Amino acid sequence: MPKLFVSDHPLVSDKLARLRDKRTNPQDFRRLMAEVAMLIGCEVLKGVRTRKTTVRTPLQTAPALILDQPLTFVAVLRAGLGMTPGLLELAPKASIGHIGLYRDEKTLEPVQYYVRLPKKIEGHFVVLCDPMLATGGSASESIRILKAAGAKNIALLTLLSSRRGVARIHKDHPDVPVYTAVVDSVLNAKGYIVPGLGDAGDRLFNT
Numbered sequence: 001m002p003k004l005f006v007s008d009h010p011l012v013s014d015k016l017a018r019l020r021d022k023r024t025n026p027q028d029f030r031r032l033m034a035e036v037a038m039l040i041g042c043e044v045l046k047g048v049r050t051r052k053t054t055v056r057t058p059l060q061t062a063p064a065l066i067l068d069q070p071l072t073f074v075a076v077l078r079a080g081l082g083m084t085p086g087l088l089e090l091a092p093k094a095s096i097g098h099i100g101l102y103r104d105e106k107t108l109e110p111v112q113y114y115v116r117l118p119k120k121i122e123g124h125f126v127v128l129c130d131p132m133l134a135t136g137g138s139a140s141e142s143i144r145i146l147k148a149a150g151a152k153n154i155a156l157l158t159l160l161s162s163r164r165g166v167a168r169i170h171k172d173h174p175d176v177p178v179y180t181a182v183v184d185s186v187l188n189a190k191g192y193i194v195p196g197l198g199d200a201g202d203r204l205f206n207t
Helices: 010-020 026-047 084-090 137-148 163-172 200-205
Strands: 004-006 050-056 061-067 071-077 095-103 110-116 125-129 153-157 160-162 178-180 182-184
Touching (some): 010 026, 026 125, 084 125, 125 137, 160 178, 163 178
Parallel strands (some): 004 178, 071 095
Antiparallel strands (some): 050 061, 095 110
16 A cells, blocks of 8 residues: 555564553553654654754764754644653754544544644644554544644654554545554444453543
């Protein structure tokens, strides 16, 4: 599939195994989610614009590359909140945005209830954080919201994806790359990824 990055890092695989494990307690689940987001986030952020400069070492000057583009991490509420701490470890000066959506249990389509994004997001490199890419409806709607706000450089970061969800993003937003730890093949009747890891929000917030 085009624009799909599936991590093959052994640390991601190990942490994903513990995220899937139903015995993992909420405290460890939060930590693991942030750590996986940080590890995959390193790959996502390869797309950030840089510029050449020089720095002075204790011995002499040296050529260097530094970031030349503002970063924004956007959490899809509520479970996306568990991913931003890991990304902020990589880029603590990044802006944080929030998109609130809930899924209609009958139609499985997203319903918007809250949006708060940085101003002048047009030039930002935007990482959309949505841990479970199941039907793809919420992520696709979130990307539409970001584009309507002016965002032009968007990447989707997930923990688990389904084939159906990835296909939905590629169809609706072929310009947006998808980064994930694994792609599971099945969705159940309620739209949950199988084997998945359950409800990421419930496990994250112990609800």
